[in-house]
Amino acid sequence: MAKIATVITDMFEDVEYTDPAKEFKEAGHEVVTIEMEKGKKVTGKQGDATVTIDYGIDDVSPESFDALFIPGGFSPDMLRADDRFVTFAKHFMDEMKPVFAICHGPQLLITAKSLEGRGVTGFKSIQVDLEYAGAKVQDKEVVVCQNQLVTSRQPDDLPAFIEESIKLLP
Numbered sequence: 651m652a653k654i655a656t657v658i659t660d661m662f663e664d665v666e667y668t669d670p671a672k673e674f675k676e677a678g679h680e681v682v683t684i685e686m687e688k689g690k691k692v693t694g695k696q697g698d699a700t701v702t703i704d705y706g707i708d709d710v711s712p713e714s715f716d717a718l719f720i721p722g723g724f725s726p727d728m729l730r731a732d733d734r735f736v737t738f739a740k741h742f743m744d745e746m747k748p749v750f751a752i753c754h755g756p757q758l759l760i761t762a763k764s765l766e767g768r769g770v771t772g773f774k775s776i777q778v779d780l781e782y783a784g785a786k787v788q789d790k791e792v793v794v795c796q797n798q799l800v801t802s803r804q805p806d807d808l809p810a811f812i813e814e815s816i817k818l819l820p
Contacts, residue, residue, distance in 0.1 A: 651678040652716035652748075652819040657735055657758070658701060659685050663723035664694030665805050666752045667701065670719060673812045679819055681719070684710055686732070695723050707734045712741035717819060722753025722773065722804075730761035740764055743799070748818040752802045752811050756780060769795040771803050794818075 654674055658667060671681045685692060685703040693700045712718075718739060720726055729735040735758060742749045743764035751759060756772040757779070759765050766784030771777075771793045780787045792802045792810040800818065802811035 651680065653680045653682060653714065654717045654719050654819075655710065655712065655715040655738070655742075656681055656683045656719040656721070657685070657707075657726075657729055657738065658683055658692060658703075658721055659725045659728050660692045661695040661724035661728065662692065662699075662701075662721045663725075663753055663805065664696040664699040665808065666723065666755075667694065667721040668699050669808050670721070670750065670752075670812050670815065673816065674719075674819070677816050677819070682710075682715070684738075692725075707732070707738065710738075712738050712745075715742075715747075717748035717750065718742040719815075720749070720751040720755035720758055722751075722755045724754070726751075726754045726757040730758045736762050746796070746798050748798055748800070748815070750800045750811070750815040750818075752807070753804055756785075756801055759783075768799060769793050770799065770801045772801060773803055 688706040740762035760783040770785045791807040
């Protein structure tokens with residue numbers, strides 16, 4: 651089963667973390683949360699979910715994980731201001747390991763300069779940013795690119811996002 655690195659901080663979109671994490675775990679995979687600080691409690695922007703962080707970014711190596719999960723909300727925008735998270739995410743894209751990014755999640759991949767020529771989708775407000783990053787933007791519930799990158803637009807797309815993400819896990 652896969653070990654999934656989840657990069658997350660305060661103001662994540664609650665269901666964009668809780669629903670996929672629950673389904674990944676039920677399918678037998680391990681979901682590991684990573685933020686700046688181990689043990690910190692982060693809260694979703696709706697206030698419905700609180701997550702205790704498993705590891706600080708300095709305590710992990712991307713080589714230790716099989717896949718990367720980037721929930722949306724404001725979390726990805728905050729994380730991309732930290733070069734450690736950008737480098738961490740870029741590793742998964744460069745190594746063609748599975749990457750699952752929903753809503754604003756692809757913002758971290760924009761900063762990692764990993765989307766040029768890639769088919770993606772994202773929340774409506776970042777679609778032009780994705781275009782400027784050289785991505786081939788599609789406005790549909792889920793886009794799977796090169797059997798490696800799964801992106802979706804919003805919480806309504808979660809069933810398709812989760813289904814396609816699980817298909818890419820060992």
